[in-house]
């Protein structure tokens with residue numbers, strides 16, 4: 001006799017299941033009319049090495065159920081970290097999910113998507129009813145895999161997969177002193193080291209760090225009001241802001257504008273804009289060099305965490321980066 005399971009709160013049960021981090025796949029096939037069919041799935045798992053078997057489960061109410069039930073072949077695509085939009089597209093019910101997609105054809109003409117981390121072409125070996133899902137076991141006939149880092153799903157949200165560091169940060173030499181993992185040390189040293197690669201180019205242009213900060217920040221908007229500039233510089237350049245602005249104006253890189261709607265403002269001169277864009281491209285090249293030293297997808301993780309940190313330290317920062325759409329250059 002089977003024991004009757006307790007009545008679970010569905011949301012809580014789903015949340016508990018969601019604590020199991022998975023990859024994200026799209027599984028595709030063709031229906032009886034030959035139309036491509038597919039959906040986003042994270043119930044995928046490996047079953048056996050010899051013979052090579054994999055499994056996944058499909059909800060009984062899925063519109064694609066008849067197509068998969070009748071199909072001999074299907075393909076599992078392990079999505080890459082930059083395929084979140086594709087995952088969202090294939091998680092919608094029934095729509096024309098393949099519109100404008102560049103697809104290849106696999107066994108039995110099944111549609112194969114590009115840009116994934118790995119693809120497995122399978123033939124249905126068996127299927128079992130498992131409660132409100134149908135479980136498919138497939139024999140892998142062909143597979144390919146690529147270097148793209150995988151997309152992760154955890155706690156109902158997309159996530160990054162990064163490797164954990166091998167070594168633990170060292171203990172401080174002097175009790176009570178900073179450790180190697182003190183945030184101020186990590187941020188400060190990274191900042192100095194990063195800018196030491198850009199500074200020779202600033203020196204060539206005769207610019208200080210502060211002048212470069214204002215010059216590059218001025219490219220965010222065609223016209224920067226004093227209020228905008230205050231937001232950008234407060235807590236960064238407080239004391240030397242006026243001096244920095246005067247120096248840029250004196251060199252013909254920036255001009256002070258007449259008052260508009262009771263607010264004074266600033267605008268880059270054509271020379272200022274040209275110099276700013278040249279130095280920004282140098283800074284981006286330095287960024288690429290530095291980030292190339294990290295593992296796959298770790299640059300995205302680092303930036304995402306630093307963004308969160310900035311949100312904590314400087315909650316106003318978001319308003320700088322999301323200006324009025326009308327002000328964006330076309």
Ligand SMILES: Cc1cc2nc3c(=O)[nH]c(=O)nc-3n(C[C@H](O)[C@H](O)[C@H](O)COP(=O)(O)O)c2cc1C
Nearest residue numbers: 039040041042043058059062063064091092093094
């Ligand atoms: C990350 C993620 C994982 C999913 N995993 C599954 C799954 O394993 N099985 C399933 O049937 N649906 C799963 N879904 C939901 C389907 O993708 C969704 O219901 C889709 O609309 C089904 O398409 P269809 O109705 O056109 O067949 C998942 C959705 C997401 C976003």
